[in-house]
Amino acid sequence: MHKEFVPKLFSLLKQGISKETLIKDILSGLIVGIVALPLAIAFAIASGVSPEKGIITAIIAGLIISAFGGSRVQIGGPTGAFIVIVYGIIQLYGIDGLIIATFMAGFLMIGMGLLRLGNLLKFIPYSLIVGFTSGIALIIFSSQVNDFFGLHITKVPANFIDKWVVYFEYFNHINWFALVIALVSILLTIYFQKLVKKIPGSIIAIILSTIVVTVFNIPVDTIESNFGAIPNQIGLPHIPNVSFNTIQALIQPAFAIAVLGSIESLLSAVVSDSMIGGKHRSNMELIAMGGANIVSSMFGGIPATGAIARTATNVKNGGRTPIAGIVHAFVLLAIMLLFAPYAKLIPMPCLAGILIVVAFNMSEWRQFKSILKGNRMDIIIMLTTFFLTVIFDLVIAIEIGIVLASFMFMKRMSQSVNIQDFSSDTEHGEHLFDDELLDIPEGVILYEINGPLFFGAARQFQETIINTHVEPKVIIIRMRYVPLIDATGYQSIKEIIRTYKARKIKVIFSGISKTLRNDFEKNELFSFIESDLVVEDIQTAITRAKENL
Secondary structure, eight states: OOGGGSOHHHHHHHHOOOHHHHHHHHHHHHHHHHHHHHHHHHHHHHTTSOHHHHHHHHHHHHHHHHHHOSOSSOOEEOOGGGHHHHHHHHHHHHHHHHHHHHHHHHHHHHHHHHTTTTTGGGGSOHHHHHHHHHHHHHHHHHHTHHHHHTOOOSSOOSSHHHHHHHHHHHGGGOOHHHHHHHHHHHHHHHHHHHHSTTSOHHHHHHHHHHHHHHHTTOOOOBHHHHHOOOOSSOOOOOOOOOOHHHHHHHHHHHHHHHHHHHHHHHHHHHHHHHHHTOOOOHHHHHHHHHHHHHHHHHTTOOOOEEOHHHHHHHHHTTOOSTHHHHHHHHHHHHHHHHHHHHHTTOBHHHHHHHHHHHHHHHSOHHHHHHHHTSOHHHHHHHHHHHHIIIIIOHHHHHHHHHHHHHHHHHHHHHHSOOOOOOSSOOTTSOOOGGGOOOOOOTTEEEEEEESOBOHHHHHHHHHHHHTOSSOOSEEEEEEEEOOOBOHHHHHHHHHHHHHHHHTTOEEEEESOOHHHHHHHHHTTGGGTSOGGGBOSSHHHHHHHHHHHO
């Protein structure tokens, strides 16, 4: 079997896992399991399903993703990104429709993995990802207003604009107890972990608010008043009756679940790779993700993918192998078996506060702001995807966003064809690489990029430079033949600078024209790198390199 189709856990077990690593993984798994509990409950409720379905998803999908995935540290489960799709499917097709759509999406993901499409998903532009992620964040925030203010609206409209019309009608019915609980939950979620690093603030918010509401009998909605008791067992697997008409109706939502789940999972794997200096197997990750969604949906679970926040928590707490993710799943199972009867007492405003923090963290407002200052085409892609997600539908947003990005790409490529005569010296005395006699000192590596650094090439560029096997003291990246850089390209440059900064390696950019330098400023690159390390010609770059050796 080809290495890219071997689960990461199998390779690591073959190599051998040290006792020290195992202990760290178990401790990290315990912490991540506790972190995942409130999120699993909150995501399920926000998606319009009962709370235990979120926990079941985190247990079953989390276990399969860790055991058979292509990443060392990925933590799988329900995520905020799916709230919009799941809520929409349930409104139209009910819980059975959701199970069938998730089941179908699982097979689509496996197909994508077997066809080695994991590598192609890297070509989805960053501006599109930021557009729909920010849109989802705004929708999650909007969905929590009812519980946050304790407005007690029994039927909140699904449509974004209709939702806010109803909210404004009910704003004179604010429950001040609910508002205080929600605000305190936000403060605890954000700030408690700064005091005690190992205990998540969201858990403290849930425990405190549940005790206060129960002891003092405070009149706010709880899980029990809205959903009844939470079962402390996982039922038997079940697949609803499937007809050809149902498959036809659900193929679009299933496609959206598969694409969104794949993008988020591989994005999370890329982020975790840069944190641990590893390399995930993207196609194996998709196959595991597909299997996790198939099995989880049979037990009534909702769509699952790699969760960036929980994966980052795992890395920060010392998790380095998939054992941490497996432990996290068993911790959640133990909590469900032992404490489910008490979970029904959790106040809804507390969960609303936790989800508003999740929405804020998801919003990517810094990247949103940064792209708004950048290339006009990136702005169009991002804003189109954002508004389509918020006002219409995430499925439409992803489809139109990808089509729009493809057209923009074709337009960019036609604009970037640039023919120059390199037979003579250029203005700064730079020749073609072959003709040059450059005095490159020991400990310095020189890379040259030719052509546009757009979303199709950015990831490849990032991987090529970061995955160098030598450990230099200085890296010069020469960009004299780079006609344009898009948002994904700038994101890759930031990741390269960040990675090498952590390894105490200086990065110098050469051949930066005045236009490119202005773009560097617009995209806030100078908050990552000193301006004197971004120079116009190669000789200055070599001089800077010698000064930094």
